[in-house]
Every structure is written in C-alpha cells, then in structure tokens.
C-alpha cells in the first residue's frame with residue numbers, strides 16, 4: 068500500500084479495533100449505535116466521503132480509499148460499515164449535482180458527521196426497477212410539492228436529509244429534502260435477519276423551495292447511477308473483508324479441532340473448501356480494486372466494472388461464508404459468534420445496490436455488445 072492508502076488503512080484498523088467490544092451489540096441493533104457513531108466521528112474517516120473543497124480529505128471522492136476502509140470495517144461491524152458508507156452514498160448526489168449553496172450547507176456537515184445522510188430511491192412497489200417509482204414532484208407557486216413513500220431506506224429515522232428520487236414532468240429528478248421539513252414522517256423497520264438502521268419515509272405534500280432540486284430536471288437516475296459508479300465496488304470490498312474474516316475464523320477452528328485422529332483442516336474435503344475460499348477471496352479482492360481504480364480515473368465509465376466487481380465479490384462472499392460455517396460444524400451456528408454474524412451479514416450484500424440477477428441481466432447486454440462489436444470490427 069502506498070502512503071496515501073497506508074495511512075487510511077491504519078486509521079480504519081484502529082477504528083475496527085475500538086469497535087470490537089461493542090460490535091455484537093451494534094450489529095444486533097436496528098437503532099443507531101452511539102458508540103459506533105462517536106468512534107467513527109473521532110476517526111475522521113468520513114472526510115473521505117466528500118471532496119476537499121467541502122471539508123473532505125481528497126480533491127474528489129476516491130473509490131479506492133472507500134474500498135480500503137470498507138474492507139476493514141465490514142468484518143469488524145456491519146453497523147459501523149453502513150454508517151461510514153452511507154455518508155458517501157447519501158451525499159454523493161449533492162457532490163455530483165448540487166449547487167455551491169447546497170454543497171456548502173450540507174457537505175461539511177456530512178464530513179464531520181453533524182448530519183447523517185440517506186439516499187431514498189426504493190419504494191414499496193419499486194425496487195430493482197426504479198423507473199416504476201411513483202413519488203412525485205409538482206411545481207407549485209414558485210416552489211415544489213413532494214408526495215410519496217420510500218421504504219427500506221438506510222438511516223431513515225436518523226438522517227438530517229434525504230437525497231430523493233421522484234417523478235417529475237420531465238422524467239425522474241432528484242430533490243434534497245431536509246428531514247425536518249413539514250410533512251415528512253418516518254417509521255423505523257422492518258426488522259431484518261441482519262439488523263439494519265432502516266425505515267419507511269412518507270412525504271405528505273411536502274412543500275420545498277425550487278432550490279431543493281438537485282441538478283437538472285429529468286437527470287435523477289443519472290445522478291443515482293453516478294453514485295453507484297463510485298460506491299458499488301465498495302460493496303464488493305465489504306464482501307471481501309467479510310469473506311477474509313470468515314476464512315480466517317474457519318482456518319483457526321479447523322486447524323485446532325481434531326476428528327478421525329487429525330485436524331479437520333487436513334481432511335481432504337475441508338482442506339479443499341478452505342483453499343477454494345482462499346483463491347476466491349484473492350480473486351474478489353483483485354476485481355474489486357481494479358474496478359475502484361478505474362472509477363478513480365473516470366467514474367463516468369466505471370459502472371460496468373463496478374457492477375461486475377460487486378456481483379463477483381458478493382457472490383463469492385456468500386459461497387465462502389457458507390463453506391466456513393459448514394467446516395465449523397455446530398460451532399458455526401452459535402448465535403452472535405463471529406462466523407454466525409458474518410453469515411447473516413453476507414446475505415443482504417447480494418440484494419441491495421443491485422441484486423445479483425439484475426446485475427447479470429444488464430451485464431449480459433454489455434458482454435454481448437462488446438463481443439459482437441469486436442467481431443464486427445475484425446470482419447472489416
């Protein structure tokens with residue numbers, strides 16, 4: 068690691084070590100954990116989530132740095148990882164499309180965690196297919212009126228603002244909604260198998276000034292995709308960190324536990340599962356950091372690579388953590404043990420920020436286009 072990332076890695080490791088005593092409690096909680104919030108704030112790591120002009124660390128948000136942190140935080144505490152990641156994901160539409168006034172008002176607060184961020188895309192009847200959202204913005208006497216319901220929104224009950232995708236006259240647009248605006252109400256939940264700070268937000272004819280718009284009319288989905296281009300690979304990094312810790316746990320357990328006269332790790336089938344997992348973790352790490360490096364150079368072209376990396380790494384983590392539970396036998400099932408926690412936390416990674424099947428479906432179109440275009444060129 069060069070010094071830029073070495074320093075970040077060191078700070079993230081120190082934070083992960085601090086979180087160890089309360090990690091089980093935080094990851095069991097669907098309310099904000101004050102210890103995690105305090106320690107994350109003190110670490111200064113969230114400054115990575117915004118550009119330096121607005122109180123951040125680097126000139127522009129560096130996807131590699133975000134991956135370095137998430138690879139370390141996720142295996143320590145999913146709650147902490149989510150708090151870190153959401154400051155970037157929830158505020159990135161402001162970074163990419165906000166006016167200087169919007170940036171000056173919100174981004175320094177995001178960097179200092181004086182305000183928690185949330186990105187509100189999903190609705191009860193629209194998840195993977197965001198073109199189906201019904202939350203609407205209507206122009207009214209020089210202002211805007213926002214109505215609709217957003218569900219499964221991370222940080223819903225604790226955020227200071229929601230970057231919100233809504234239907235507009237010209238398609239889908241984004242608006243920046245302060246959480247204390249009149250007509251906004253939040254209901255926490257539902258409870259998930261891997262607890263998460265989520266909730267349902269209702270916008271009941273919320274009156275907003277025209278200046279609440281984020282960027283241009285009709286470009287809301289582009290801003291959401293720009294956010295994913297920078298942050299999607301980091302879901303893969305979280306998966307890599309999780310899988311690595313699961314493998315470490317399984318190796319420790321199986322190399323000391325003996326059955327049939329020798330350590331489990333030396334029994335053919337178990338050894339094979341451990342080594343296959345090792346190879347998969349290394350492959351996942353490479354594809355994730357390759358995607359993050361490409362996103363750092365040009366986030367506009369990075370979405371395909373980020374999607375491929377997210378798909379490969381989260382699917383690998385699912386397989387690896389399942390194998391690790393298997394080779395640990397009954398000890399892999401003990402509630403709130405490290406391995407059981409990792410097993411539960413691995414599951415949502417394959418669903419949020421692009422379910423695996425949705426990614427496969429869009430990536431298959433890119434693949435076909437890429438191959439057929441190359442064939443056409445070589446035929447000429």
Ligand SMILES: Cc1cc2nc3c(=O)[nH]c(=O)nc-3n(C[C@H](O)[C@H](O)[C@H](O)COP(=O)(O)OP(=O)(O)OC[C@H]3O[C@@H](n4cnc5c(N)ncnc54)[C@H](O)[C@@H]3O)c2cc1C
Nearest residue numbers: 186187188189194195219220221263415419420422424428
């Ligand atoms: C822990 C957690 C946190 C979340 N946080 C947020 C947040 O902060 N903000 C936010 O806006 N949303 C958030 N979400 C919602 C998340 O983005 C959605 O769950 C995700 O987009 C998938 O939508 P869905 O669950 O409605 O699944 P659906 O769209 O109903 O799809 C269900 C399944 O059908 C399959 N499928 C769907 N479409 C296709 C297709 N075209 N081709 C092949 N298969 C397909 C996939 O297997 C998919 O998993 C969160 C979800 C979770 C679990």
